Amino acid sequence: MDFYRAHVLVCGGTGCTSSGSLTIEEMFNTALKARGLEKEVKVVRTGCFGLCEAGPICIVYPEGSFYSHVKMADVERIVEEHLLKGRIVKDLLYVDHANEARDITTSISEVNFYKKQKRVALKNCGVINPEVIEEYIAFDGYQALGKVLTEMTPQDVIDVIKKSGLRGRGGGGFPTGLKWEFASKSEGDIKYVACNADEGDPGAFMDRSVLEGDPHAVIEAMAIAAYAIGAKKGYVYIRAEYPIAVKRLGIAIAQAKEMGLLGTDIFGTGFEFDLEIRLGAGAFVCGEETALIASIEGERGMPRPKPPFPAVKGIFGKPTIINNVETYAVIAQIILNGADWFTSMGTERSPGTKVFALGGKINNTGLVEIPMGTTLREVIYDIGGGIPGGKEFKAVQTGGPSGGCITKQHLDTPIDFDNLTAIGSMMGSGGMIVVDEDNCMVDFARFFLDFTVDESCGKCVPCREGTKRMLEILEKITSGKGTLEDLDTLEQLAYSIKDSALCGLGQTAPNPVLSTLRYFRDEYVAHVVDKKCPAGVCQDLLQIVIGDGCIGCTACARVCPVGAITGEVKGQHVIDQSKCIKCGACIPKCPKKVIYKQ
């Protein structure tokens, strides 16, 4: 084994990969070789670091220097200066949005984005090479499985998980320990464990990052779950749209099998467990557990009424537990560190940490893991670095298309399952989309409804027909043809769909509409009564006009693609509203800045 003096960690998550991190990794290898450093410096491809905004990301250990937005041209400099001569390339280091001084952030542990975080589920992401099982083992991997199999009874395992108060991270927040207990008490010769990696919520990508960065954590936890309920076989249901995650999970399963951590007689205890990947085609509804079961069985992915719950009648009619990726990602650590360690973090009814995918109008787009009970203000301003361009915060949507928005008045609410539900939103899988003054909330609700209409499986009438009607009303409002009665109809429809839809998709689909109606009714009223879009988003309600002060330079008329602007040279120009397509091309052209939207 070679003794390396430095490790260069290159992020191989989906975010950084799409901005070219794999080429950068290759260039590091080439540049190191050219200087004969390949035996001294090791290049490691890791999972997601979380701060996707700053990608491609490279970290150089032992210093922990945090290089962000690394370009191909930078590789030579980092190798020459840092790795050969030992001088950190300061101008390439990450700049904290909250703190402009570059030399303060030479090390990753000093970056504000990470300071307030508590990484449990993401513990190994960005630290280990996910394609090398030994690295996982070095960071205590498979110790928990060993402990469970040699020292604990299945009931002990269930008791620890119950005592930890862990609640399902997929959205529902059902206590995981109880779920396991139901399945363990269900009669049946064959039982199954399943992992729900069908992450469909727009804007959420923590499950993908865990599978890409730490696939063994999920495998180990599934084996533990299997032992607890008496199963021998597991399925990971993952969407084919996550090629990197699928590939790494496949590699991880193969390595675990080779080492005998999956298969028969694990740790010489006679326990056997095998794992299989099932690829989904990317339908949102397949994240619903009964639809997921149908899809694993090879049927069309549609939900069925519950009960019977999967713990009684799941995959192939056998007792099954289905947990989310993030839930599994913390299991091994709970076993090793104890339930008390877990409950020491978070709030009383929602212990532990939760990963959120920060997106939308926020400086630090990326993954953050925080103890439950952290306030939204801390997440958005301290960790997220605030809103770009100094714009005004308007709301944050949690729970994606199933959740609701949270406004400024609730910024100081401690985040946990119950608090979010109480203010009309939900935890969901942890997507957090930040909205600023430039976003129209009616249009925002329309966007999410458009998504659920698309993704409705069509089995039950309320969801298939109801959400479609709601979308039509919203489109009517955003095009300026809405009436006040429409708002009442919208609300009425929303409540009946919530009450009558078959599965979670339909039952939660009206949430974005209800919560925007609740907190931003004035914006809806502005659309239907004043026929105005206060944020200036809804095209049909906008007019672009040329105000006083036009000098007749004709710059706007020349750029107009439809010839809607007329006027004499050196005279006032006007826009023909019947021709204008509201593309806004004229606005930046005006030297006097008198063209504006109203």
Add this chain to the structure above:
Amino acid sequence: MKSLAELAKIREEALKRVDLRTDRKGTRIVVGMATCGISAGARPVLTALLDEAQKRGLKEVEITQTGCIGVCRLEPIVEVYSEGQEKVTYVEMTEEKARRVIAEHIVNGNVVTEYTIGAADK
């Protein structure tokens, strides 16, 4: 995987490969590798340190390079930072001296006084 002991063995082996990335205590050996250091022959010194550390399977030793330490005339310079002890600066290092520093100072805990900056200045 037949036993916990087997897992522990794999873990032990694997830890060596990743411990640069963990928070660790122990000794830090720094080689001055600015232009002055490199031209005075710091690279073979660094390689010798790495090689010796690897041969002896040293744990909790971090070998890294730094910029110009300032006394360019005495390069190559190697500095050893041990927990709770004063920094030791070795000057005018060679491959052989580097190996001796690992053997006597790092392994046995005896500073090789004759190579230190104090000795050179006399």
